[in-house]
Amino acid sequence: MxxxxxxxxxxxxxxxxxxxxxxxxxxxxxxxxxxxxxxxxxxxxxxxxxxxxxxxxxxxxxxxxxxxxxxxxxxxxxxxxxxxxxxxxxxxxxxxxxxxxxxxxxxxxxxxxxxxxxxxxxxxxxxxxxxxxxxxxxxxxxxxxxxxxxxxxxxxxxxxxxxxxxxxxxxxxxxxxxLKGGNISEGMEDFTGGIAYSQLVSAYKPPVLWRQLTASLSRGTLLSCFIQAKTSREIGTITSEGLVRGHAYAITDTNKIQIDSTEVLLVKLRNPWGFVEYCGPWSDKCKNWKKVAKAEIEKLQLQNMEDGEFWIAVEAFSSLFNMVELCSVKPDSLSSDSDSASSWFLTEYEGSWIPGCSAGGSRKYRRSFWKNPNFKLSLTAADVEGQGDDDDDEDDANRSNPNYQLSMTAADVDGQDYDDEDDANAAAQNQKEKGKKCTLLVELLQRDRRSKNKVQFLHIAFHIYKVENQVGKLDEAFFSSNKPAGRSGKYQAVRGVYNRVLLEPGNYVIIPSTYRPNQPGDFFLRIYAKTGNTLGREKFTCSTNFFMTVMSNPPLPEDQMRVNNWFDQEDVSDDRLDAAAFMRLVNSVLEKDYHLPLETCRQLVLGEDTRGKARLDRTQALKLVTSLRNLQSTFFKHDEDSSGTMSPFELTEALNASGLKCDSEVVKVVWERFGSGEIHLPFHGFVSCVTRLRALHELYESENLEKKKSGLKTWLLRLLAL
Known part of the structure; x- marks a missing residue:
């Protein structure tokens, strides 16, 4: 929305x-x-x-x-x-x-x-x-x-x-x-509504870093920094210089002083503890201050007291700190052409990763990645020249770095780039190509992952694909044969990932995803684009309706013979099978690990027109045996890991193969109804899904037109919940 x-x-x-x-x-x-x-x-x-x-x-x-x-x-x-x-x-x-x-x-x-x-x-x-x-x-x-x-x-x-x-x-x-443990960017964004991003300190030479910090502060950007702890045990430990590892410091000011012919560039920091201060050169009690004129000291508002606030030379800052976090309220502060007044268009979306429906996981899971939510981007107005391979543009290069996991959270990210390396290279090459480009500022945030006594962030990322002359839905084949034109970077267990992306004019689709499939979560996506470009949502992944294709397969001769023999040899009253007898028949036909329980067989029997007798004649029994054999073959085909169970995404494909075309909402309710809260569905659950959907479709078709006004999908969703 x-x-x-x-x-x-x-x-x-x-x-x-x-x-x-x-x-x-x-x-x-x-x-x-x-x-x-x-x-x-x-x-x-x-x-x-x-x-x-x-x-x-x-x-x-x-x-x-x-x-x-x-x-x-x-x-x-x-x-x-x-x-x-x-x-x-x-x-x-x-x-x-x-x-x-x-x-x-x-x-x-x-x-x-x-x-x-x-x-x-x-x-x-x-x-x-x-x-x-x-x-x-x-x-x-x-x-x-x-x-x-x-x-x-x-x-x-x-x-x-x-x-x-x-x-x-x-x-x-x-x-x-x-509130225990988190990234500074979370607080910055929640206090301002701005977009936060990270920059590696090592990417700058000290004078360049100082100029960047000074310029950012002058633009109203919020700045903070921290020293990365290598292990969880290091978090909170104090270095010989009096700095705390894995701890957030606010960057509150920059300034410079002149001593003889030497210019000293300083950065002012604050420890939120209100005590424990830096004790190196240019700290509060450092003897270097004796060489500084009184007027300079007054200008810097130097306070020789333990209040957590101190000055540090930029050279020492560069050698001791690992990361700077910035939060810009205005998009121009995030763009490389921030010196020019620009007009931006902001689009914001809410969405969800729903297991079995829209939680498709990363590109590693090719059979389900395409199920993730997607948002269409239509870019028509190029606003910048392609950057080329311009090493001097340090500010832009670092903005494209993905957000960094703050070590004081529960666990570090393992650092793997879960996508194929050639995808990363392709995306990087896209950024380097010259030519007119459109600027996009994209941030993906996962919602409400801080709950009482627990903070649990999923590994998230986003990918952007160019869509050229695409007709119909973007399916598995599309994403398997195309590489992303832009991306956020590695999957990270942080609240938000951000990137500034340069794309050629054209049509694109952006895919937010978690690393593993079937992980439930809500997300918020916001995209800034220069005026002239349009952003809009379009669902490629799911049809907007439900329909059933009649699957008619002739019975196999051996099945017909087995059913007839069963009726002839069993003690069958009036030549009909009850649910228990039918269960014995079916389980003699199906593979051992796929036998049906009595309750499923009752459901199958009651789904037939038995004229109130709840027993099957030979024709009905043979039809069901044939159907179950076909469903077993479908189950084999889509149970890719041969686990004997089916994941939600495997269920979607198996239902389609069985002639039942379901959109995301129907599949979600089906899974909740028959999955019983489990991640994997056994064969008898799959049989129940198909049986129930077919019966409901037939019942709906038998209703008169006046009762159909609400639509099949609405009707299905209501009855599936019963």
């Missing part, structure tokens, strides 16, 4: 249907303090277990913690945010960056709130969530242990805005423990 659906900052979605003004007015009228019933002041909201040997956690309001409590003490600054006993430095580093941009900060934290005037214990904050702004209401009861805030706090002990922002974000994610 297009961007018009999504809520703006002026009209945000009300989280949990809570309206701040209505709740505040009700409290003012009753003279009571607000207590949030949707995020209780209890252990469930904290999420993580509490050590019983420590002091008990209590929930107190700011005025119960500090007599002179205020929402904001003076002005907003980076030192207002200090990390508590929660591993959410990624979030607090992003919040520190946000304080450097007042026009962005007020979108998240409204300046009209106070702990004095009109105070009733209720506060609200705005966060960007997958294309729309969300208003989150909280009460001001905060977890306290040993007389101190358990989580985020301000260096000004009587200031509470940062602790309340953290609580609101925890409510949005499910609990405080849901």
């Amino acid at each position: 297009a961007s018009s659906k999504f809520r703006s900052i002026e009209s945000p979605m009300k989280f949990k249907d809570q309206d701040y003004k209505s709740l505040r007015d009700a409290c003012l009228k009753s003279g009571s303090l607000f207590c949030d019933t949707t995020f209780l002041a209890d252990q469930n909201s904290i999420g993580m277990p509490v050590d019983p040997n420590t002091d008990k956690v209590t929930w107190l309001r700011p005025k119960e913690i500090c007599d002179n409590a205020v929402f904001v003490e003076g002005t907003i600054g980076t030192t207002d945010i200090c990390q508590g006993q929660l591993g959410n430095c990624w979030l607090l580093a992003a919040l520190s960056c946000l304080t450097m941009h007042p026009e962005l900060f007020v979108k998240v934290v409204s300046s009209e709130q106070s702990l004095t005037e009109g105070y009733v214990g209720i506060f609200y904050f705005h966060f960007w969530q997958y294309g729309e702004w969300v208003e989150v209401v909280v009460d001001d009861r905060l977890p306290v242990r040993g007389g101190r805030l358990l989580f985020s706090y301000s260096r000004s002990k009587n200031e509470f805005w940062s602790a309340l922002v953290e609580k609101a974000y925890a409510k949005l994610m499910g609990s405080y423990s849901s």
Whole structure:
């Protein structure tokens, strides 16, 4: 669905249907303090277990913690945010960056709130969530242990805005423990609605890096950085220079000073802990500052105190840090031609990976990759010359690097490029070819993977294919014989992957996918294109209806003989078989590992016109035996791994081969109905699927036209759920 659906900052979605003004007015009228019933002041909201040997956690309001409590003490600054006993430095580093941009900060934290005037214990904050702004209401009861805030706090002990922002974000994610571990880019995007991306520090020479950081800050870009931990054990350890591995730092400023004839380029960082600072050259207590004029020191606002904020020379920064994360609110800051004013067109989509329907996995799984959701791109207006093999364009080269997995999350990505290497080379070559190109800025985000007490990101990526004179659906053959024209890069277990892609004018399709098939998940896709290009959704993968082809196969002579012998030799009353006798007959014909249980045989018998006797005559029994033999052959053919079971995608193809053409919605309901929540379907389940669909189709066809107005698909979906 297009961007018009999504809520703006002026009209945000009300989280949990809570309206701040209505709740505040009700409290003012009753003279009571607000207590949030949707995020209780209890252990469930904290999420993580509490050590019983420590002091008990209590929930107190700011005025119960500090007599002179205020929402904001003076002005907003980076030192207002200090990390508590929660591993959410990624979030607090992003919040520190946000304080450097007042026009962005007020979108998240409204300046009209106070702990004095009109105070009733209720506060609200705005966060960007997958294309729309969300208003989150909280009460001001905060977890306290040993007389101190358990989580985020301000260096000004009587200031509470940062602790309340953290609580609101925890409510949005499910609990405080849901904030443990993450990428800085998540927080940056959720505070601004911008697009975040990563750059390797090693890709720049120090002076070039300093100029890039300076230019980014001047454009209003949020910046942060971290040192990659090589193992999980290294996360949180401190280097000899006083820097923390696997820990997010905010980049808050750049500047330069002159000493004699030497120019020193400096970068200012902030540790969200509020302490533990860099102790190398140009740190707070470094003797080098004695050589600097007092006016220069005042210009840099150097503070010789342990507040987590410090300066570092860009050469040391380049040698010690691995990655810089950037978040640009404006698309022009993401484009290589950002010096020129541009007009961009934004298209946003929501979608899902549904097992057995649209969760096709990576290109490694060729039989199912084409089932993934797809979105059509029509590019007509070229806006840049092809870059060619231009090594000087370092900024552009690094923007095309895929997002990087922050090591402090649960596990590192194994680093494999799951697609064929020649695909990567083809995509890279496409970027290098000269000629007029269209600029696309593409980001794929997986939704709602932070749940209470658990953060579980799927490995995701997107691919873009050129579609030339394509008629009908884009099927397995198309994707097997064509290589991607653009892509996000390696599959990564991060919330979002981003890339800037240059494509020739033409028609394309973009495919978001997880690495493994049948992994359920929701995603959000946003695409920026220069004005003149159009983006729109078109489903190539599934038909929009259901229809059945009558499959009529003559019985085999040996089957006819076996059925007749069975009727002659068995003690068959009035020459008819009940379900139990039919089960014995069928299982004598089918392969041993594919025998049918009694319940399936009952279903088959009741599906025939037995005139109320629930028993089969010879003709009916022979027809079913022939049908089951054919279904067994179909099952053999589409059970590719010979597991004796069928995956959801194998089921789709097997149903088609059986004459049942189902679209994605019908297959999804069929799988839920007959798969019983399992990932694999046995043969008798496949038989039940086919039998039920054929019976429903025949019943529908027997209805009069007046009853058919709702359509076959609607009718099927309703009855399959019964």
